[in-house]
Amino acid sequence: MSGTYLGMPAFPAAARAAVRNPTLRGNLRHATHTIRAKRARAVAEVEDWAELREAGKRIKDHTLRHLDTYLERLEESVTAAGGVVHWAADAEEANRIVTSLVRATGETEVVKVKSMATQEIGLNEALEAAGVRAYETDLAELIVQLGDDRPSHILVPAIHRNRGEIRDLFRAEMAAWGRPAPEDLTDGPAELAEAARLHLREKFLRAKVGISGANFMVAETGTLVVVESEGNGRMCLTLPETLISVVGIEKVVPAWRDLEVFLQTLPRSSTAERMNPYTSMWTGTTDGDGPSTFHLVLLDNGRTDTLADEVGRQALRCIRCSACLNVCPVYERAGGHAYGSVYPGPIGAILSPQLRGTGSEIDASLPYASSLCGACYEVCPVAIDIPEVLVHLRERVVQGGPVTRAGNKVVLRPAKGHAAERAAMRAARWAFGRPGALRTGQRLASRTRRFHPRTLPGPGRAWSETRELPPVPPEPFRDWWQRTHGGEAGGK
Amino acid sequence: MRVALFLTCVNDTLYPDTGRAVVKLLTRLGVEVDFPMAQTCCGQAHYNTGYRHEAEPLARHFAGVFGGYEAIVTPSGSCGAMVRELYPRMGERARAEGRGKSLAATLAPVVPKTYELTEFLVDVLGVTDVGAYYPHTVTYHPTCHGLRGLGLGDRPRRLLEAVRGLELVELPGAQECCGFGGTFALKNPDVSAAMGADKVRNAESTGAGVLCAADNSCLMHIGGTMARLRSGMRPVHIAEILASTEEEPLA
Ligand code: SF4
Numbered sequence: 001m002s003g004t005y006l007g008m009p010a011f012p013a014a015a016r017a018a019v020r021n022p023t024l025r026g027n028l029r030h031a032t033h034t035i036r037a038k039r040a041r042a043v044a045e046v047e048d049w050a051e052l053r054e055a056g057k058r059i060k061d062h063t064l065r066h067l068d069t070y071l072e073r074l075e076e077s078v079t080a081a082g083g084v085v086h087w088a089a090d091a092e093e094a095n096r097i098v099t100s101l102v103r104a105t106g107e108t109e110v111v112k113v114k115s116m117a118t119q120e121i122g123l124n125e126a127l128e129a130a131g132v133r134a135y136e137t138d139l140a141e142l143i144v145q146l147g148d149d150r151p152s153h154i155l156v157p158a159i160h161r162n163r164g165e166i167r168d169l170f171r172a173e174m175a176a177w178g179r180p181a182p183e184d185l186t187d188g189p190a191e192l193a194e195a196a197r198l199h200l201r202e203k204f205l206r207a208k209v210g211i212s213g214a215n216f217m218v219a220e221t222g223t224l225v226v227v228e229s230e231g232n233g234r235m236c237l238t239l240p241e242t243l244i245s246v247v248g249i250e251k252v253v254p255a256w257r258d259l260e261v262f263l264q265t266l267p268r269s270s271t272a273e274r275m276n277p278y279t280s281m282w283t284g285t286t287d288g289d290g291p292s293t294f295h296l297v298l299l300d301n302g303r304t305d306t307l308a309d310e311v312g313r314q315a316l317r318c319i320r321c322s323a324c325l326n327v328c329p330v331y332e333r334a335g336g337h338a339y340g341s342v343y344p345g346p347i348g349a350i351l352s353p354q355l356r357g358t359g360s361e362i363d364a365s366l367p368y369a370s371s372l373c374g375a376c377y378e379v380c381p382v383a384i385d386i387p388e389v390l391v392h393l394r395e396r397v398v399q400g401g402p403v404t405r406a407g408n409k410v411v412l413r414p415a416k417g418h419a420a421e422r423a424a425m426r427a428a429r430w431a432f433g434r435p436g437a438l439r440t441g442q443r444l445a446s447r448t449r450r451f452h453p454r455t456l457p458g459p460g461r462a463w464s465e466t467r468e469l470p471p472v473p474p475e476p477f478r479d480w481w482q483r484t485h486g487g488e489a490g491g492k
Numbered sequence: 493m494r495v496a497l498f499l500t501c502v503n504d505t506l507y508p509d510t511g512r513a514v515v516k517l518l519t520r521l522g523v524e525v526d527f528p529m530a531q532t533c534c535g536q537a538h539y540n541t542g543y544r545h546e547a548e549p550l551a552r553h554f555a556g557v558f559g560g561y562e563a564i565v566t567p568s569g570s571c572g573a574m575v576r577e578l579y580p581r582m583g584e585r586a587r588a589e590g591r592g593k594s595l596a597a598t599l600a601p602v603v604p605k606t607y608e609l610t611e612f613l614v615d616v617l618g619v620t621d622v623g624a625y626y627p628h629t630v631t632y633h634p635t636c637h638g639l640r641g642l643g644l645g646d647r648p649r650r651l652l653e654a655v656r657g658l659e660l661v662e663l664p665g666a667q668e669c670c671g672f673g674g675t676f677a678l679k680n681p682d683v684s685a686a687m688g689a690d691k692v693r694n695a696e697s698t699g700a701g702v703l704c705a706a707d708n709s710c711l712m713h714i715g716g717t718m719a720r721l722r723s724g725m726r727p728v729h730i731a732e733i734l735a736s737t738e739e740e741p742l743a
Contacts, residue, residue, distance in 0.1 A: 371673025
């Protein structure tokens with residue numbers, strides 16, 4: 001993923017700043033609660049939502065099980081329709097392919113449709129290093145780009161910004177990228193949108209190369225699909241001479257009619273709309289209509305490794321609707337940046353440590369960035385059991401075990417820094433396996449209760465900094481039971 | 493009817509009043525309660541922190557202790573969900589790893605017989621009015637594992653509505669997690685504390701004097717936050733409210 005995330009601190013440390021920033025928390029709370037309520041209404045309108053969710057899950061599972069077959073079929077259809085297919089094993093290879101394709105056109109500017117895949121591989125940075133300037137054309141992405149910022153939400157990358165901040169940014173930065181913002185720009189939504197529209201229009205009309213991702217790829221017909229709300233994507237997909245689409249291999253669906261399911265569940269889950277305002281589909285090239293050259297770069301970058309894991313592979317069903325972010329109480333407080341990846345929130349917490357491995361501090365901490373409340377699983381339109389995968393990845397972090405990295409089976413060793421916890425878990429298991437020992441401990445705690453500190457040492461300190469500890473009662477329940485009901489002494 | 497009380501290690505050690513309330517309540521409803529002394533912990537903390545292998549012997553122990561009973565009742569939504577939802581999954585995983593068929597077979601009998609308290613009252617005993625009296629304004633927090641794990645639905649609410657003297661008021665943002673999450677409270681203290689503080693603020697906005705839930709772990713976190721924020725509210729387990737009567741009111 002993007003180099004900007006290298007060396008991120010672990011999640012708890014990254015989240016601390018956000019929790020203590022009242023403006024950020026206010027922005028996030030307002031935005032997520034608004035969309036959350038709208039989504040619930042949009043979903044409630046559909047009578048067969050449960051069936052659609054199940055159908056989406058099954059289509060994705062079936063496709064993933066036969067991914068090789070469907071990808072080959074896709075390659076055939078795209079080629080037959082006049083496109084060129086490239087395979088990229090990782091971010092570096094994908095960037096190399098795209099850079100050389102752009103170079104071959106002789107252009108030094110490209111327009112971009114908002115795309116998670118190109119962010120994942122850090123394409124803009126790679127292009128810049130090669131002397132090519134990439135312009136983001138999605139409004140929120142434009143805000144992020146102008147602010148030299150990082151996206152903090154899948155769908156609304158600038159969710160952490162409010163209108164006043166955006167106006168200041170437009171006024172300060174737009175001139176350096178093209179048409180400047182008007183001097184007297186206010187923070188009215190219509191004025192902000194108009195300033196962005198005029199700024200972007202210039203780019204659309206000049207660009208010879210467009211770069212996009214895709215929400216879906218249909219194996220049967222070789223068709224790519226992008227859904228969006230603003231129409232800027234459609235401009236990038238039709239006006240340039242060359243179109244390059246970088247798409248994760250898990251985005252393929254077998255047949256045209258499979259879209260029926262996702263074109264219902266995706267908009268309602270993401271923007272709470274019944275249908276996306278713009279649904280663009282393109283199949284290869286057509287003379288005199290749209291780009292005359294079309295390249296499809298199929299991106300792996302950790303996806304087949306993820307597919308090898310029986311529990312974790314369900315993360316690849318994700319259609320990036322971001323519903324799980326909007327209901328997540330942890331995301332709401334920690335903000336998207338704390339997840340150290342272009343994939344924040346619950347899905348990021350299970351996807352990043354699988355795509356990148358659990359080697360870095362941030363990736364090893366992500367499986368713990370959840371209270372396992374289950375709200376994400378409940379809203380997910382493809383029924384990804386995110387809590388199940390989180391617990392599975394926690395196991396990988398603390399106990400190690402077999403994983404697939406770059407196509408090879410390797411056995412991970414337990415992560416460092418969990419030794420004390422592991423010892424405590426073993427000790428607790430030992431005591432809980434022996435009711436007598438448990439009872440001795442309880443009695444000791446009861447007898448010494450007057451001497452218990454009000455603050456705890458070690459990892460427990462985090463608890464007593466913000467919460468009072470419950471007092472230990474004079475008598476545990478089992479002693480009371482034995483005193484009043486008899487029963488054998490101390491259990492077995 | 494004779495049932496086994498699975499109190500959970502947290503309640504046994506820190507909240508014996510809840511255990512006594514369950515015994516009092518069920519006895520009043522004509523149920524014979526047994527407390528198997530060999531019980532310890534369901535293994536949830538181990539499992540959810542990533543120590544599945546450490547949780548397995550505890551699950552076996554649980555099945556050994558409770559396997560012979562007709563029904564197992566627990567006043568904890570999360571420990572109930574551990575047995576009902578996660579024991580089958582643990583069995584499946586062990587089988588998939590080729591570690592014998594026995595774990596799944598050992599755990600299977602206790603899974604369908606384990607009930608969270610409000611579920612047992614409404615579904616098995618078929619009562620919503622348990623004859624309780626509790627003259628206070630109460631707001632109810634449906635804990636995540638009770639709400640989404642076990643699907644308790646409106647059972648707790650129906651039980652509370654039938655309590656004489658009790659005024660039930662709606663908790664804003666009721667379905668949002670309080671931020672406890674077991675070891676989450678220790679591993680992500682800042683986020684957890686922020687979630688807890690928001691829950692307490694929402695509870696205070698109701699004007700109720702009591703916040704009630706069906707899980708003492710969440711109540712420990714919420715109550716600890718209330719005490720630190722010097723809130724006038726008290727956390728109370730639903731079993732204690734349901735056990736309270738005019739003759740023997742909750743202290
Ligand atoms: S995990 Fe599910 S809810 Fe979250 S973004 Fe992906 S599809 Fe949407």
